[in-house]
Amino acid sequence: MFSFVVPNLNPLLKKQVEPLFKSTRLGGLANIFAVWLVFSLVSSTHQENHAFFLGISVTILSIIRILVSENYLRCRNYLRIHLISYLLLTFLIGCAWGAFALMLISQPDQAIRNMVYLINFGMIAGSLATLSVWLPAYISYIAPQALGIFTVLALQGSALDFYFSIAFLVFILIMVSASLSFHRAFKRELLLKQRLRFSQKELKQKVIDRTRELEIINKSLEEEVKQRKQVEKDLAFIAYHDELTELPRKNLLIDKIETAISSAKRNREKIAVLFIDLDRFKTINDTLGHIVGDELIKAVSRRLKSILRDDDTVSRNGGDEFVIVLQRLNTESKPVVVAEKIINNIKKTFNIKSHKIHIGVSIGISLYPDDGKQALDLLRDADTAMFYAKKQGGNQYAYYRKSMSNHLRKRLEMETEIRTAVNNNEFYLVYQPKVNCLTGKTIGFEALLRWQNRQIGNIEPSVFIPLLEETGLIYDVGIWVLKSVISAIASGDTGKLPVAINLSALQCGDMELVAFISEQILSARVAANLIEFEITESMLINDFEKTEVFLNKIHNIGCTIALDDFGTGYTSMNYLSRLPIDVIKIDQSFMRCIDSNTRLENIVKAIVTMSESLGIKNIFEGVETIGELDTTKALGGKYIQGNIFSKPLSVDEMKKWVRLKTAKIEAVHQIDKRKSSCFLKHDNSV
Secondary structure, three states: OHHHHOOOOOHHHHHHHHHHHHOHHHHHHHHHHHHHHHHHHHOOOOOHHHHHHHHHHHHHHHHHHHHHHHHHHHHOOOHHHHHHHHHHHHHHHHHHHHHHHHHHHHOOOHHHHHHHHHHHHHHHHHHHHHHOOOHHHHHHHHHHHHHHHHHHHHHHOOHHHHHHHHHHHHHHHHHHHHHHHHHHHHHHHHHHHHHHHHHHHHHHHHHHHHHHHHHHHHHHHHHHHHHHHHHHHHHHHHHHEOOOOOOEOHHHHHHHHHHHHHHHHHHOOEEEEEEEEEEOHHHHHHHHOHHHHHHHHHHHHHHHHHHOOOOOEEEEEEOOEEEEEEEEEOOOHHHHHHHHHHHHHHOOOEEEOOEEEOOEEEEEEEEEOOOOOOHHHHHHHHHHHHHHHHHOOOOOEEEOOHHHHHHHHHHHHHHHHHHHHOOOOOEEEEEEEEEEOOOOOEEEEEEEEEEEEOOOEEEOHHHHHHHHHHHOOHHHHHHHHHHHHHHHHHHOOOOOOOEEEEOOOOOOOOHHHHHHHHHHHHHHOOOHHHEEEEEEHHHHHHOHHHHHHHHHHHHHHOOEEEEEEEOOOOOOHHHHHHOOOOEEEEOHHHOOOHHHOHHHHHHHHHHHHHHHHOOOEEEEEOOOOHHHHHHHHHOOOOEEEOOOOOOOEOHHHHHHHHHHHHHHHHHHHHOOHHHHHHHHHHHOOO
16 A cells, blocks of 8 residues: 555655655644643543543654654655655554544533544644645545544534534545645645756756866867967978978078178178089989988088087078078188088088988188178079089089179070070081091991070080080980981981980980880881980999990890990990990090000000900091091091091081992092092082
């Protein structure tokens, strides 16, 4: 039964019975007081003993109920047991009061009965506020009392008792209704409080969660702001500093130069700008790769910083160029000291990724206020002086002079002109014959590049070939030369004789060029052995392994290979034994006055003997006199290329040469030596 009365112990029920237990002491004392008041009314009657027993019962039950309530309020555990105990005790107390009412059946004194009724009514009404918080407690308390009173009134049977019973019934109904209303109101109040507490708790949790979210967002924003500031700082650093070396960039360098100029102007001091360019860096970068090149740049920057004072500035101007600003100079000798330190320091071996690297530096020096009073002027002048130092062989320094600017201006003008020369068809080829001096037969031609500029006129190859290499136009011009030569061979202009083409150091190693040569030969349907490629000794020294692969690929196509200007470099016998060299061209410097110089004769004879032992053909370049020709023949030379037979010929002149070569050469051999020079002079006009 009690499990039905107490179906579940939800949090609301705990709140509901809390005031029930708290009011138990007051309700218990009221019951004890009231029961002994009733005892005092009937103490002088025959019901005294029954009243005393009932009084003791109510007192004991009330005390026990108080103890049960106090125990729960103290421990807050076992609510179900405490509620069942409380409900049972309350019901027993109600039964005791009902027994008091039943005692009134035999009570003849109407006044005593009425007084006991009033006390019962008072207890029923008084317990409304304390017991209605939990409706089962109130019902268990008033039900036995109401039953006892109704029983007494029914058994009395008088009209007054009848009316009294009606009034009591109305009273009980009012009490029950009031109890229900009170219970609902109390429960609704608890629900509202619970919801309010839940809402407050939820709101508090939301506030906590929102606060936590705001803290996270705030922390995230702070981190973002911090990161953004760091990014802005990094961007500002990158904007003004080189990413690789962390040295100042040009824009920051100009600010530092201007600041140094202002300081020097106030203190009547000098400053120096040193423009530094690494020698051979491009070769190292192309050969060993950009990673090694970058590491070399960083190593150079560290060495430069170790040389300078704290007040001086070192900047990377881009690529392999650096700029140093020396401040507070009282003499012009200080830049020289620094420049020599730089040269001596940089030429020491660099150990980078298992490579031992040797480089040099070219340094140009400009002074404030002697050479300029603005940062850009000083940079330009130092750059000009650096260019001059590099042209003198590199690994040295040079002070700026005004005459250098004129030279540089002319060079820049030349660069501008050469960039448009291809499109303007200003380049053309001439062909110089190679002749067998013993038979008079032409064995081939060498194609030579010439430049007829519309503004300047004829420009020497020694001037424009280096410009082609420096500007990178050598690749495009080289393709044009190759196509022109193959076209001349295919059209029969060369008389189906071999034509030699000169290769630059930049071309010698371009594997794509090998494929292009093969495609052009197949497309034009010409014999590969009619094309000869000439290289210089310097190519072998710069990058022998790469050159070896390149030449072997060309030789495998069927083309012949000639080593030009032999004797002017440092060609190793090992190189000659490993490379597919078909022809050695003895440089014209050995031909000058060879007929009167015994040492030159011995050198040339040794070259001829060596090449013949290797199965390599010799061609003598630059033979111009009868004496040189006779000496060449005496040394065993057969093949001549020189003005003694012909200057370089235009295409039309070459066609004429091919048609008349047999008749002309035979005529040369029939003329007396005394008349040879006259004939040859006339021949040069062809």
